[in-house]
Amino acid sequence: MARMNMIEAIRDAMDVKLGQDDDVVVFGEDVGYFGGVFRCTDGLQRKYGKSRVFDTPINESGIVGVAVGMGAYGLRPIAEVQFADYVYPAYDQIVSEAARLRHRSHGQFTSPITIRMPCGGGIFGGQTHSQTPEALFTHVAGLKTVLPSNPYDAKGLLIASIEDDDPVIFFEPKRLYNGPFDGHHDRPVTPWSKHALGDVPEGHYVVPLGEAAIRREGSDVTVLAYGTMVFVAQAAAAETGIDAEIIDLRTLLPLDLDRIEASVKKTGRCLIVHEATFTSGYGAELSALVQETCFYHLEAPIERVTGWDTPYPHAQEWDYFPGPARVGAGLKRVMEA
Amino acid sequence: MTYYKPLSLYVPEPSVRPGDKPDFSKFAIPKAGSVRRPEIDVSEEEIRDLAYGIIRVLNRDGEAVGPWAGVMDDETALKGLRYMMKTRAYDARMQKAQRQGKTSFYMQCLGEEAIAVAHQMALSPGDMNFPTYRQQGLLIAREHPLVEMMCQIYSNSGDVLGGRQMPVMYSSRDSGFFSISGNLGTQYVQAVGWAMASAIKGDTKIASAWIGDGATASNDFHSALLYASVYRPPVILNVVNNQWAISTFQGIATGQSVTFATRALGYGLNALRVDGNDFLAVYAVSKWAVERARRNFGPTFIEWVTYRVGAHSSSDDPSKYRPLDESSAWPMGDPIERLKNHLIVRGVWSDDRHVQLDAELHDEIRDAAKEAESHGTLGQGPAPSAKEMFEDVFKEMPPHLRRQRQQMGV
Numbered sequence: 001m002a003r004m005n006m007i008e009a010i011r012d013a014m015d016v017k018l019g020q021d022d023d024v025v026v027f028g029e030d031v032g033y034f035g036g037v038f039r040c041t042d043g044l045q046r047k048y049g050k051s052r053v054f055d056t057p058i059n060e061s062g063i064v065g066v067a068v069g070m071g072a073y074g075l076r077p078i079a080e081v082q083f084a085d086y087v088y089p090a091y092d093q094i095v096s097e098a099a100r101l102r103h104r105s106h107g108q109f110t111s112p113i114t115i116r117m118p119c120g121g122g123i124f125g126g127q128t129h130s131q132t133p134e135a136l137f138t139h140v141a142g143l144k145t146v147l148p149s150n151p152y153d154a155k156g157l158l159i160a161s162i163e164d165d166d167p168v169i170f171f172e173p174k175r176l177y178n179g180p181f182d183g184h185h186d187r188p189v190t191p192w193s194k195h196a197l198g199d200v201p202e203g204h205y206v207v208p209l210g211e212a213a214i215r216r217e218g219s220d221v222t223v224l225a226y227g228t229m230v231f232v233a234q235a236a237a238a239e240t241g242i243d244a245e246i247i248d249l250r251t252l253l254p255l256d257l258d259r260i261e262a263s264v265k266k267t268g269r270c271l272i273v274h275e276a277t278f279t280s281g282y283g284a285e286l287s288a289l290v291q292e293t294c295f296y297h298l299e300a301p302i303e304r305v306t307g308w309d310t311p312y313p314h315a316q317e318w319d320y321f322p323g324p325a326r327v328g329a330g331l332k333r334v335m336e337a
Numbered sequence: 338m339t340y341y342k343p344l345s346l347y348v349p350e351p352s353v354r355p356g357d358k359p360d361f362s363k364f365a366i367p368k369a370g371s372v373r374r375p376e377i378d379v380s381e382e383e384i385r386d387l388a389y390g391i392i393r394v395l396n397r398d399g400e401a402v403g404p405w406a407g408v409m410d411d412e413t414a415l416k417g418l419r420y421m422m423k424t425r426a427y428d429a430r431m432q433k434a435q436r437q438g439k440t441s442f443y444m445q446c447l448g449e450e451a452i453a454v455a456h457q458m459a460l461s462p463g464d465m466n467f468p469t470y471r472q473q474g475l476l477i478a479r480e481h482p483l484v485e486m487m488c489q490i491y492s493n494s495g496d497v498l499g500g501r502q503m504p505v506m507y508s509s510r511d512s513g514f515f516s517i518s519g520n521l522g523t524q525y526v527q528a529v530g531w532a533m534a535s536a537i538k539g540d541t542k543i544a545s546a547w548i549g550d551g552a553t554a555s556n557d558f559h560s561a562l563l564y565a566s567v568y569r570p571p572v573i574l575n576v577v578n579n580q581w582a583i584s585t586f587q588g589i590a591t592g593q594s595v596t597f598a599t600r601a602l603g604y605g606l607n608a609l610r611v612d613g614n615d616f617l618a619v620y621a622v623s624k625w626a627v628e629r630a631r632r633n634f635g636p637t638f639i640e641w642v643t644y645r646v647g648a649h650s651s652s653d654d655p656s657k658y659r660p661l662d663e664s665s666a667w668p669m670g671d672p673i674e675r676l677k678n679h680l681i682v683r684g685v686w687s688d689d690r691h692v693q694l695d696a697e698l699h700d701e702i703r704d705a706a707k708e709a710e711s712h713g714t715l716g717q718g719p720a721p722s723a724k725e726m727f728e729d730v731f732k733e734m735p736p737h738l739r740r741q742r743q744q745m746g747v
Contacts, residue, residue, distance in 0.1 A: 093557075096520045
């Protein structure tokens with residue numbers, strides 16, 4: 001067991017797979033010699049050579065396009081998109097190509113590729129270094145979407161994603177890279193070295209895709225969260241004294257609906273939180289599913305606390321971010337209804 | 338104060354439209370045999386002029402001339418003729434089937450048969466084509482089963498793609514034919530990735546990427562050239578310039594009077610421009626590029642100059658946007674006629690044998706179509722099950738899809 005932050009855990013996952021499987025390759029902008037702008041691939045080129053870990057031109061459609069071709073050949077590419085905000089030029093290659101290749105070729109060709117991308121706000125990244133566009137991917141048939149909240153899960157989920165024979169969109173909440181940030185931006189963040197989920201086993205292990213985790217057991221209300229919002233929800237529960245059951249979804253698709261259903265049927269209330277915009281966000285899907293599976297157990301309308309329907313702003317970053325105060329107010333609304 | 342006239346927008350237009358006389362007077366065609374044949378390790382700077390010329394082997398008298406001649410033996414040439422004629426007969430039959438309502442859609446490659454057929458004959462088993470929708474000749478020249486191809490066109494119970502894809506969007510890993518997307522251009526950069534993988538693994542297989550003149554305007558065309566120029570993988574980048582992108586003439590794709598081959602020069606790629614209706618030229622240049630790729634000298638970009646004789650697809654009517662007789666005015670002739678004449682000049686073929694072969698192929702296609710139709714046609718007879726829809730979305734069906742399939746009751 002080692003103490004790792006999320007960057008080290010993600011790097012370790014790739015290190016393990018590069019070491020185990022000659023078909024694994026890693027590439028993206030600045031990932032080679034330099035080791036990535038967030039250092040997630042630091043040292044991997046030195047260890048595995050330039051033909052397995054390398055820099056690409058600033059052309060995301062090309063990054064994913066060549067990954068699809070490599071996957072069709074039989075490799076298992078890990079492509080890094082430097083920020084989730086930069087993924088849009090690659091959207092056609094992801095949606096029309098990677099996601100559908102198995103289906104349209106009746107299994108002759110597949111896309112066992114993992115597309116990693118840092119997401120989320122909190123670093124004053126403005127509208128082009130802050131987004132979490134998960135709903136654009138969960139909406140697409142043929143993609144799996146993963147969004148870990150801590151080093152242990154990040155490593156295990158990334159290994160599971162790399163080993164998965166279908167394309168996986170792997171979001172990395174960049175505000176969590178160094179510690180469990182709970183939305184109190186004016187306070188220092190506890191480093192992962194002081195958090196239980198910073199204990200990361202060495203070598204190979206997986207956290208299976210499609211399994212949620214309960215981060216806090218409770219009886220008053222179920223909170224559905226993922227990524228940074230898991231810790232924001234924990235802070236909000238502590239500060240309001242509401243006995244919330246907080247579920248960390250970890251994988252958005254496939255979704256662990258059984259665990260969600262069991263919890264909401266137990267508490268009778270549900271709050272959904274995410275950092276992305278409200279309208280047509282993944283929270284809308286979660287809300288519909290909870291309504292469809294738990295309607296007769298609900299004692300209050302389902303609430304959503306999310307980012308506003310605006311571009312992610314720079315100076316107003318903390319006004320946009322759904323921090324503990326807003327999540328706490330959401331908890332109270334759903335309890336008082 | 339300086340006066341500026343109001344600006345106006347320039348929109349390119351073809352020189353002729355329906356009702357006009359076809360005009361290829363500005364289309365410069367170098368004499369057969371006049372373009373030199375460089376060594377395969379030639380640098381891009383040394384052959385920039387080849388992006389402007391046209392490599393041709395067959396002259397007007399049907400003789401093979403110049404430095405690109407002498408590559409193809411009689412047996413290979415006769416086989417090539419057969420594959421081209423088979424492709425044409427196949428197209429005619431499938432086009433007719435569409436008109437008879439046996440399928441929703443079809444796309445012929447009439448007049449362009451030499452390109453896919455000769456190119457495939459220059460490749461080896463294990464190499465992978467990333468085709469667009471007018472390269473059925475690649476499958477036919479690989480002797481891919483005709484019945485299987487037809488079942489795909491009919492989306493019937495014998496369709497190996499389970500009815501999921503539109504007609505002509507074939508896929509065959511075994512025949513080196515990557516799944517056709519229908520999204521233009523995306524496959525071009527994927528071919529580069531496949532070739533990069535071959536190089537990463539120390540393999541000797543090569544990829545061949547296909548795109549039409551119109552889709553050279555797409556993002557992924559440029560992504561492909563960029564990645565090909567950066568990593569120099571074993572890939573051939575083919576542009577089939579058949580003059581028309583549905584109704585859009587090539588000035589809209591190029592924006593100026595340049596050849597498509599020159600697109601590669603800014604990327605530092607070796608580029609050649611070739612008479613795509615000259616079977617011997619297509620074969621000789623393909624062989625050159627294949628050898629170059631396989632010996633790790635990197636990518637070759639090839640513009641195949643041809644003409645789309647038929648409509649874009651069964652849903653298109655070219656008389657609405659180009660002169661009706663433009664195809665017969667096309668100055669580079671018909672690829673089958675030209676190879677036939679050459680083989681007669683060579684003394685290994687005759688008009689009689691040609692007619693006989695045509696009849697033979699016609700029967701073969703007819704028999705194959707009958708067999709394919711015994712597995713159903715679109716909307717008639719045996720069809721792929723609705724269950725097919727839910728399979729292969731993922732390797733293993735996740736719970737939400739299982740629920741939806743149960744909901745549908747299949």
